[in-house]
Amino acid sequence: MNRKTIIYCSLVVAVLLLATVICFSFLFSDEGGRSGHSRDRKDLPVSLEAVPSDAVMVLEFDDYARGAEAFSRQSMPPYVFSGKSAVPKVLRELPEKLKEVSGSRALDGLLRGDLSLSLHYSGHNRISPLVAITPADSSIVRQVAEAVSDISGDCVVRAEGGTVVFTDSEVLAESSLRHLSEGVSILDNPDFESMALSADRGTNLYVNHRNLGKLFSGCFNSGYLGYASFFQNFSYWSCYSLEEVGENGMDISGFDMHNVTVDEYSYVFNDLRPKSPTVFSVTPYYSSMALSLPVSDLTALVSNIDRYRDGQGRLDKMVDRRQELARKAGMSPEEWASSLSIGEVGVIRFDTGGKETFVNMVKCGNPSAAGDTAVMKKYDYPGFLASLFGSVFSLAEEDYCVSVSGWLAIGPESAMRDFLNGSALELDLARYLSDAGLSDAFPSKSLLTVYLNFASDPDGLTSPFKTSLARSIAEGAAGYTVDMYAYSLVSGKNGAVPSLKVRLSDYEVPTVSRFDRDTVVVIPKGPWKVKNCGTGRTNLMYQQDNMYICLTEENGKGIWSAPFSSPICGNIDQLDYFENGKLQMIFASGSKLYVIDRLGRMVRPFPVDLGKEILLGPQVYDFNQNRKYNVMVLHTDNTLGLYDLKGRLRDDWVGFDTDETIKKLPRLMEINSSLYWVVTTSLQTVICDFTGKPVADFSGSKKMRPDVRIEPYAGNSVEIETYDGKMWVLDLKSGEFSRR
Incomplete structure (x- = not known):
């Protein structure tokens, strides 16, 4: 992994830090913003008393219903960040399971109770979630614990006093029970308590930046662990609350940071x-x-x-x-x-x-x-x-x-x-x-x-x-x-x-923007199939890395190789140059056309210079079946040229002018005995007459995708589909569109 890759991915990690650490704890609420009011210790969720002091982060919900709903949308965090954790499944299914086995009264006690989720490092580069539930009715604690066990046999479930905890780590579950029995918890951390008391009742997320190195080892690949220090040095503790939630959006807003000093990155913006x-x-x-x-x-x-x-x-x-x-x-x-x-x-x-x-x-x-x-x-x-x-x-x-x-x-x-x-x-x-x-x-x-x-x-x-x-x-x-x-x-x-x-x-x-990015013209590297007029068999022609041009049988057996000094422009075609039934191969390199016979010998008077560099081609055409050949090429200046074999543009060739990238050689299309060119650009498909001039105005709502299919319709017409999905019949002679 190179340095630039690490810098980039570290930036990605920075942006996703909040989202990632909410693997099991994303803010969800219908209330917006903070009122600025502080709370007393007795107003804090009781479930926080079950959270061990080594938490990487802590999320409090003031009622269970909000916490369960946070995991109900499978295309949004926290679900997409939950990996293989059983937490989303348990939180979603627990209300229905509890109602099924204990009735509506138990369900009401659960939904009105508070909920805390925390993340802890449990060794072996593993992060474990701890969920603490304190029902409003303490008499249902046993039923809640049994329901959790029934939903997921992988969970370690414990109950102490009026609180149920579950996790995937036996050690973490026992640690939580000790905190409950001894009356010691994350609330005894003065920085955490200060932030919790300054937050409003509702849904709040607390991040312990000093412990984020543990999160990195559990969530990120080993190549990024050395960059945890940046986030550990962002501040000491930070706290976040929900501002608003929509159908397809979630917002978190930080409202407090503690112990920010000059060697922490957030100080940069002071x-x-x-x-x-x-x-x-x-x-x-x-x-x-x-x-x-x-x-x-x-x-x-x-x-x-x-x-x-x-x-x-x-x-x-x-x-x-x-x-x-x-x-x-x-x-x-x-x-x-x-x-x-x-x-x-x-x-x-x-x-x-x-x-x-x-x-x-x-x-x-x-x-x-x-x-x-x-x-x-x-x-x-x-x-x-x-x-x-x-x-x-x-x-x-x-x-x-x-x-x-x-x-x-x-x-x-x-x-x-x-x-x-x-x-x-x-x-x-x-x-x-x-x-x-x-x-x-x-x-x-x-x-x-x-x-x-x-x-x-x-x-x-x-x-x-x-x-x-x-x-x-x-x-x-x-x-x-x-x-x-x-x-x-x-x-x-x-x-x-x-x-x-x-x-x-x-x-x-909108419209065609996504195709406009596709500005790369693919230049084929061969091999190209050619007919050997001496044997009647199909041979393969290709160019080696040393620029030599080679001819082989289809099974790979070599026939000949000839020295050459520059790359072929992506195509080899054939023609009967001497009009004697023997075929030669024609190709382009640089600005020139070359013809070579079946024995590897250059044919005179070639090469013929077209006057400007060729990107792709040539494609050979015998329009009148009289061996008066023309060739189509795409030049490096994004223009198409239709030439005779002496290197002269046809007198009737107007050419196709565009600022868009022409992606490949045009396709010749015959409709009602007339010839047309189908030109594909990075932006659209354009049908041109034989001279290279568009047959209609293809802008706006009449623009066709680069991958569009064009079907003959009737007479001089074809059937096309435009970007908006509408089907049209286009008269190629008049340039008029009519709805199919």
Whole structure:
């Protein structure tokens, strides 16, 4: 696992921290926000007295009904984070089971009772849940314990006084009983008690950051255990409450942190002014990740980050790194950032050319300082962003840069081309989420916002987790276009306050955007089947790594090989060049057409130069069956050419003009004795007449998918299906559409 992979996955872990630790304890309530009122010790749930003091986290429900309902939605946390735990099953089935064996009165006593869930390290890299239930009617404790045992024989169930506990660990169950009998519990921890008393009655989650290393060993793959220290140093204790819950969403909001000091990461945002995160308006809608770090005070932010680095013993190394970068670039990272008047920095991750790629984003208050980036150019300051704002900015390959709506985009060539040709921002993430009704996922102002969408890259985003947990999370995203986790730090009266919003949506990607990303033209590598006119058998022709061209029998027996010096452009076709019944092979390389006979000899007057580089082709056509051949090729400048064998464009060839990527050579289609070309682009399918001119206006509601089927209908007409699923009859001569 390389360093960039670890940094990225650690960021994923950070965003999912709250969701993951709620494997067995997610907030669920119909009440919003905190009133700010504090409680007395007697107001705290009795079930908390059964929680041992070594808990990694604790969740309190003020009644059982809310806790059980939290596990009822199988596409949402906590169910998708519960792995193979029996807790969801027990909590869901216990009310019905208890009613069945003990009646409605017992059920009422259970539902009105309180419930606490906690996570504990039980050894061997294992995290165990502990559920404590204190029914409102203490006389039903025995019946509750028996019902739990009946539902799951794997649970260790104990009862003490008016409380029932169950877990998967015998040691943890006995520890809980000792705490109950001795009157000692998590409530005797002064930090925990202080936070619990400051929280409102309802549903509250408490996280012990100092113990999170134990959570890592139980939930994450071994490669990430060394990064637990970041989360342990975020603060000491933190507390979270539910703000709102919808049909397809859950929100958690932090309202308190204890003992935050300068060597803890949350201190980085102390005394900084939140700003509106805007990077999402220059993020492709199909991105799997986006991070926004608004910069209200560059000097203060970098100073806070450096204090955190100093507390971790890493500042001296970073100072040396900045000095090294300054020597190479002739300008220090601080001077560079100041000259751009940076207002926000971000990292986004999206698919380009079939690969998930990182891009750094810089919002420039002074765009002119970035130079002329209307075209792609080499980026001269790699490493500057990471040295100032953190290692997450080292994920991108900082090779090139372009200007995008006041932002400087920095990344590999393929991603920069997506920005330049408009495909990346045909639909931006902010607009897409707004159209999907999910714009509330981002705060109006924040100190930090990180967005993850599991539906865009389920395998990549679940890679940090152990197999069962990763599978459960990925399955939760199945069937959705959006399965997002938006983690934000907003400003509170005592410093940074974390918030996590989970949203699910099956909102369909509008029109054709998802195909527009598919801009890679596949160049076949062979072998190609050719007919041997001497033997009548089918032979195979291919090109070796050393560029030699070879001909073999179908069984692999070699016939000949001929030296060549450059790659073939993805196709080998045949023609009867001498009009004597003997077939030759024709192929392209560079900007030239080559013809070779069945013995491997070049045919004169070839090669013929077409004047510009060929990407794919040729495809040979004998339109009049008179051996007056034409060839179709796709050029590297995204144009199609129909040539004769002397390298001249046909006089009647107009050509097909598009900004979209032409994906392959067009298909020749004959309808009612007329010839048409079916052209496939990254965005759509277009039917052209023989000259290459579209036969109709295929924009808007008449746009066809790249994978559309075209069926002959009657006369000059074909039947087509447009993006909206409607069937049309298209007259290829008049260009008119009519409903089928």
